Amino acid sequence: MSRIDGLFARKNPVFIGFTVAGDPGIETSFRVAKTMIDAGVDLLEIAIPYSDPVADGPVIERAHARALRAGTTPDDVFALVRQVREHAPDLPVVLFTYYNIVYRRGLDRFFAETAAAGADGVLIVDLPVEESGEVAPSALRHGIDRIALIAPTTSPERQHAILREASGFVYLISLEGVTGERDRLPLHVAGLVGAVREKTDLPLAVGFGVSRPEHVGAVAAVGANGVIVGSALVRIVEEHLGDEAGMHEALRTAIKAMRCGIVPDPGPDIPRRERVEG
């Protein structure tokens, strides 16, 4: 069983944390990932910094820019994944990338390096199902899950097409817009989770705009199998650029608070989770 399948089989819902590799610097970035893992992130999404991250809001866009200014390359990102793998052998890791990084490297080389570094899945944010024909066989050959995205505006027909190619888990975009924090989660999240649930047995994780403990709880309560928190964590990095100790402390506090929003499923297959402090 893959690390991703194993995680969703033993835990529900899971807490997914997002970080941009190389933000704010290459070495600090590993320490940020380590703090996030040690604070209880169940799955780590690591973004490869890119010059034109159009799907991202201002907070994550600035993180991409900081990482590029620090000189972060895809080679550095694979090195970071190897470090994370060494630190947390069972933790599922998903690379979050824009397609030109993959295209430029060559599809087969990219997925071979992804697998060799120890990542489990790849999410290509600007590669809709219409364009993913060449990528699917390459990912499959190297045993990498391709995490699919479904938006509130995705039609039922396209949901079917997307789900036919998906593996690992499905990333449900909770709102129309780019990544970023929102005061309130939109009401249609429950409807979206329900509609996609009817079409697939894959785990469903909800992201974009999830930034507060009460959002995390709300998403878990409508039956999602995971929540993804990105901008809220990236913002903490940004707010502590001159104070690394404070950065780690704030990340720990935020992740623990957000994990408290999750009410664990009392199902018999779910082992007791460590107690989380509020």
Next chain:
Amino acid sequence: MKAGRYGVYGGQYVPETLMSALIELEETYGRVSLDPEFSRRLGWYLHEYAGRETPLTYCENLSRDLGCRVYLKREDLLHGGAHKLNNTLGQALMAKFMGKRRLIAETGAGQHGVATAIAGAALGLPVEVYMGEVDTRRQALNVFRMELLGARVIPVASGTRTLKDAINAAMRDWVANSRDTHYLLGSCVGPHPFPWIVRDFQSVIGEEARRQVLEREGRLPDTVVACVGGGSNAIGIFYPFVNDDVALVGVEAGGEGLDTAHHGASLSGGSVGVFQGALSYLLQDGDGQALETHSIAAGLDHPSVGPEHAMLKDSGRVRYEAVTDAEALHAFRYLSRTEGIIPALESAHAVAYALRAAGDLGEDGILVINLSGRGDKDVAEVANLPGGAA
């Protein structure tokens, strides 16, 4: 060829959140473009409001100097001072037919922003224009022009704070607001169906030029030349000639030279990559990050180019050349003095190529240059350069 593809180029490399908007746009445009009422109203706006058709001017002095018969297609005489209005009127009217209530656009130097503001004012649609913060300072007059025309200009402070970041910001807005907003993209770039729509609305340039030159000369020209940034004026004049025995030359921004890092020639000096929704030629580093570009002409200062140009380059149907800032500046001054026509610095690139290559045509040769815009917007900048009007 797959829909939305030009050879292998083009496609829809966009976040999932944009796909439904692109699908809606493709369906609506397919329907609207066949609607006689749409054609009638667009025809009225182009003729009565924008001033089409534009002249094809025979240039006696230029012809004498170059040793062949030289015509300028006068898009500089279109309302707004550039070819941009062909596209903004078409798309703004389409947005009305689609029931959209708001237009957004990106702009570099401000020409497309001004053209969108004009179309929005004429058609009663509110306009918001994203513009890189650096560009809002460099082109303060165009910011004022847009505001005067009722548009709101939103400075973009991310990335390089220029055109490509303005496009990113406009795409982000559209991702969040596509239900009531039309993104009026200004060039034949971006995801399908934009390259197709923009080419359709700009093809009026080539259709007129082809008819006009046949009327005047009784035959087709030997060569048609246009400048290429994103490539909309070039695709507009080239497309109706693609199946003719006519040489087509696209002229890119050579900046300080293709052997330097300071140019905007993605076809002559770039490599294949995915950028802002399409597979095309791109100025990028070894990892796939877009590079900073340079041109004296802000409208050519962009790291990528429309996907149809990428196909036309590979097939050899169009030849792409680059001219430097210095050559373009020389052509800017030369055309002003020789014909009394001040070209936009972008269009001056096409004139500069003609100055370099016209000798090959012979005295019966016919050369058509697309004069895509007028140069009033560039006068202040050139005045501050060493040499001034000289």
